[in-house]
Amino acid sequence: MLIKHNPNGIDRPFASEITPREVFESRRHFIHQMALGTIAGGALMEMATREAFAQSATAQKLSAKANAAYVVVDKPTAYKDATSYNNFYEFGTDKGDPVKYADTLKTQPWTVSIEGEINKPQVLDLDGLRKLAPLEERIYRLRCVEGWSMVIPWIGYSLAELIKKVEPNGNAKYIELISLADKRQMPGLGSPVLDWPYVEGLRLDEARHPLTFLTLGMYGEVLPKQNGAPVRVVVPWKYGFKSAKSIVRIRFTRDQPKTAWNLAAPSEYGFYSNVNPGVDHPRWSQASERRIGEDSFFARKRKTLMFNGYAEVASLYTGMDLQKFF
Numbered sequence: 001m002l003i004k005h006n007p008n009g010i011d012r013p014f015a016s017e018i019t020p021r022e023v024f025e026s027r028r029h030f031i032h033q034m035a036l037g038t039i040a041g042g043a044l045m046e047m048a049t050r051e052a053f054a055q056s057a058t059a060q061k062l063s064a065k066a067n068a069a070y071v072v073v074d075k076p077t078a079y080k081d082a083t084s085y086n087n088f089y090e091f092g093t094d095k096g097d098p099v100k101y102a103d104t105l106k107t108q109p110w111t112v113s114i115e116g117e118i119n120k121p122q123v124l125d126l127d128g129l130r131k132l133a134p135l136e137e138r139i140y141r142l143r144c145v146e147g148w149s150m151v152i153p154w155i156g157y158s159l160a161e162l163i164k165k166v167e168p169n170g171n172a173k174y175i176e177l178i179s180l181a182d183k184r185q186m187p188g189l190g191s192p193v194l195d196w197p198y199v200e201g202l203r204l205d206e207a208r209h210p211l212t213f214l215t216l217g218m219y220g221e222v223l224p225k226q227n228g229a230p231v232r233v234v235v236p237w238k239y240g241f242k243s244a245k246s247i248v249r250i251r252f253t254r255d256q257p258k259t260a261w262n263l264a265a266p267s268e269y270g271f272y273s274n275v276n277p278g279v280d281h282p283r284w285s286q287a288s289e290r291r292i293g294e295d296s297f298f299a300r301k302r303k304t305l306m307f308n309g310y311a312e313v314a315s316l317y318t319g320m321d322l323q324k325f326f
Contacts, residue, residue, distance in 0.1 A: 059224070062135065062217035064155040070138035070211075072309070074291075077150040079219050081293045086226045087144065088245055089193060090179070090186035097188065098226035104185045105246070107230040116252035117172035120165070126230055130216060133161035137220075138213060143275045143308045145239035149289045154234050155217030160208045168204065168252050175207045176200075176257035177233060177244035194260045200244040201257030201271065202235065205316055211236055237310040239273045270326035274317070275308035279326045 088098040091105075112129065115121045124132070135155055143149045163175075181197035183189045189196050206212065213234040216223060223229040228245025235242050241261055251257075261269035268282050277287045288301040307313050317325075 059221040061220060062155050062222050063220075064135035064137045064217070067136040067138050070136075070140065072139055072141055072151060074141060074151045076139060077152060077291075077293050082150055082152050082218070083224050083226060085292055087146075087240065088188075088226060088228065089191065090181070090188045090196075090198065090246070091226070092188045093191065093193060099224075101187055102225035102229075104187070105180075105225045105229065106185060107225065110230050110248075112231060112247055113249045114162070114166050114252075115249065116176075117169050117254060118252050119167035119169055122166065126216075129162075129214070129231060132165060133157040135216070140211075140213070140234060140236040141308050142234070142236065142240050142243075143289060143304065145241060145269070145273070145281060145286075147284060147286070147289055148292055149302070150292050152218055153220075154213055154215045155220070156213050156215035156234075158210050159212045159214045159233060160210060162214055162250075163204075163208055166252075171254045172252040173204055174253045174256055175202055175204060176249075176251040176253055177202075177247055178249040178251065179244055180246045180248045194264050198244065198260045199257060200233075200242055201253075201259050202242070203316075204252070206235070206313075209313060209316065211310060211313065237274060237307040237313045239275060241269070242273050272317075272322075272325050274313075274322065274326075275304065276306060276322060276326065277304040278306070279323060 084099045085095045086098040087095065088102065091098045091101040107126075109125060111123050111125050113121075113123045134157065136157060137153050137155050139151060139153045141149060141151050177200045179198040180186070181189055202212070213236075215228075215232050215234045216230065218224070218227060223232065228243075231247050232245040233243050233247065256271060259269075259271060261273075262271050275286075280286050286304055289304045290299075290301055
């Protein structure tokens with residue numbers, strides 16, 4: 001295997017190092033067969049069934065052209081890790097809850113209402129969203145505020161393409177991203193941990209930045225339910241909770257949106273939530289991170305990079321005190 005090294009000491013693998021879907025499915029089949037024929041069958045059967053819950057084995061492929069301008073040097077996270085270790089509180093607060101319970105989410109039919117301070121409000125279904133702009137694959141780092149990270153190949157297009165289509169008027173300063181909140185499909189909505197629906201927001205110039213990605217798939221397939229199907233955004237220089245999942249409304253507003261985590265704990269989750277190793281969470285450091293899939297006893301934590309390594313967004317915050325506007 002050829003490996004390139006960058007100044008941060010991070011290795012760059014070939015894209016083929018992402019665990020292929022068929023390999024993951026073969027593993028699942030092996031576990032299933034073992035479960036049928038061994039004394040430990042009960043536990044293994046439970047494991048096989050749990051892994052199969054949220055994503056069908058016949059997940060729809062989603063073709064997209066790889067965009068060489070958005071390939072990071074880090075080794076991509078294995079598919080099985082990216083789809084089984086998730087924060088998606090609408091399905092429970094444990095990392096394993098989304099893959100266990102998100103099978104109840106109905107992603108067809110699905111519409112996204114685009115409204116507010118725009119000249120062309122509209123409602124788009126999934127077909128309309130997929131045809132709005134050419135789909136491309138980008139490999140982004142994802143950094144969670146909890147101190148762990150992943151590297152994921154997403155499929156979609158710049159959110160700027162959609163923004164251009166709806167023509168924001170002169171009053172539009174922010175966008176508000178609103179997720180589905182349906183108790184019939186989302187058992188976690190019984191939890192008082194947040195005020196539902198889940199709401200996130202961006203300044204309009206942040207939303208227009210080419211890195212901000214309207215995402216419809218990952219690893220060459222439509223988004224798994226536990227990862228925010230059927231449509232989410234990915235904002236790679238911000239902590240993961242800014243990348244709203246299962247979006248049903250996008251509102252353009254004059255005023256800064258009241259976001260879910262900022263309302264729940266404003267001293268811990270600021271509106272901007274840029275990855276910033278110099279601003280600790282009140283209860284833990286943000287200076288380093290644990291890369292999912294590198295969990296061996298001897299694995300070292302990685303140094304967290306300002307803006308998660310996406311230095312090209314720094315100009316968005318020129319003159320801002322990023323200690324105050326965290």
